[in-house]
Amino acid sequence: LAKTTQPISMDSYEGQEVNITCSHNNIATNDYITWYQQFPSQGPRFIIQGYKTKVTNEVASLFIPADRKSSTLSLPRVSLSDTAVYYCLVGDPDTGRRALTFGSGTRLQVQP
Amino acid sequence: GAVVSQHPSWVICKSGTSVKIECRSLDFQATTMFWYRQFPKQSLMLMATSNEGSKATYEQGVEKDKFLINHASLTLSTLTVTSAHPEDSSFYICSIVDQGKLGAKNIQYFGAGTRLSVL
Numbered sequence: 001l002a003k004t005t006q007p008i009s010m011d012s013y014e015g016q017e018v019n020i021t022c023s024h025n026n027i028a029t030n031d032y033i034t035w036y037q038q039f040p041s042q043g044p045r046f047i048i049q050g051y052k053t054k055v056t057n058e059v060a061s062l063f064i065p066a067d068r069k070s071s072t073l074s075l076p077r078v079s080l081s082d083t084a085v086y087y088c089l090v091g092d093p094d095t096g097r098r099a100l101t102f103g104s105g106t107r108l109q110v111q112p
Numbered sequence: 113g114a115v116v117s118q119h120p121s122w123v124i125c126k127s128g129t130s131v132k133i134e135c136r137s138l139d140f141q142a143t144t145m146f147w148y149r150q151f152p153k154q155s156l157m158l159m160a161t162s163n164e165g166s167k168a169t170y171e172q173g174v175e176k177d178k179f180l181i182n183h184a185s186l187t188l189s190t191l192t193v194t195s196a197h198p199e200d201s202s203f204y205i206c207s208i209v210d211q212g213k214l215g216a217k218n219i220q221y222f223g224a225g226t227r228l229s230v231l
Contacts, residue, residue, distance in 0.1 A: 032217060043205045043222030044156070046113070087155070093218035098209065100146060100220075102156040 004088050004103040011109050018075045020106045022088035025069045030092040033064060033071045034099050038085045044102075047086070048073070075108075083110045114140040114210040118223025125196055126231055133191045133226045135162075135206030141186035142208040146220070147179075150203040162189040162206075196230045203227050 005023040012018045024033065032051050036044035048055055050062040050071065061074040075082055086106045091099030115138040125131050135145055145162040160181055161169040168181035178200075180192040193200055204227075207220040 034216075034219065036220070041203070041225065041227065043116075043118075043207070043225050044220070045222065046216070046219045049216040049219065098218055100158050102148075102158075104155050 003101075004090055006086075006088060006103060006106045008104060009107040009109065011111065012078055013111050014079055015077050018078050018082070018108060018110075020073045020075075020086055020088075020108070021070055022073070022103075023070045024088070024090045027068050027090055028092065030094065031068075031090050032093055032099070033062065033068075034089045034091075035060070035062065035073050036087045036089065038087065038105070044087065078108075078110045080110050080112065082108065084108060113219060114138075114142070114208050114221040116206065116208055116221050116223040118206055118226055120226060121224060122227045122229075124229045124231060127197050128195055130192055130194045131196055131228060133193075133204055133206075133228075135189045135191070135223055137187045137208050140208060140210055142189075142210075143186060144209065145183060145189040146207045146209075147181065147189075147191050148205045148207065150205060150225075152203075156205065159191075162191075164189075193228065196228070198230045201228055201230045 034049040035047040037047050038044040048060050048062045052064050055062045063072040089099035117136040119134045143164045147159045148156040150156045159174045162181045162183040164183045170176045183189040203225050205225040207222045209218045
């Protein structure tokens, strides 16, 4: 399974855009990239998933370059409530190589 | 997406006793559920894959006799921590996989977690 590497922590202020990059150098052809958010003492929750180029939903955007060896989660205009740990997972949803392995994650701290 | 209910949310027990944690899929028939463990300030570690009607598949280093998993129906998986000790104190989280919105594939939907404290 593709190993992921993320910055351990990031700091930001309310209203700023936050970009969290994840490296996955050995991503396989059929692998998708999925991001989750986890608040303290809660289970993670899905944010966004992508395969290539750009994906956008109501809470975030995901940018994936052509070589797919990295991806960037973009959170527009963060608020205090975005303080959480963010995980990127890589895996093939159609086979047994599901994205089940969590890396260290990125702890985002948003300050007023 | 699927809704997952986990119970209890918090349990304290004495060393040597057994604790059962339930994971329910409320609106989805889950043939497979996943159990994770998370220590403070650390990431989630996959413990085992729970398979409906058959034996669970445990990750390397996880004692199957210590962490008993039963998946007797399509909506319920249980994790029993047997003869619990203080080092088993952790946050236990279950998940199921379902399709997400806008074509997202095999998204994990997690329970709220169970915090186990063994005295």
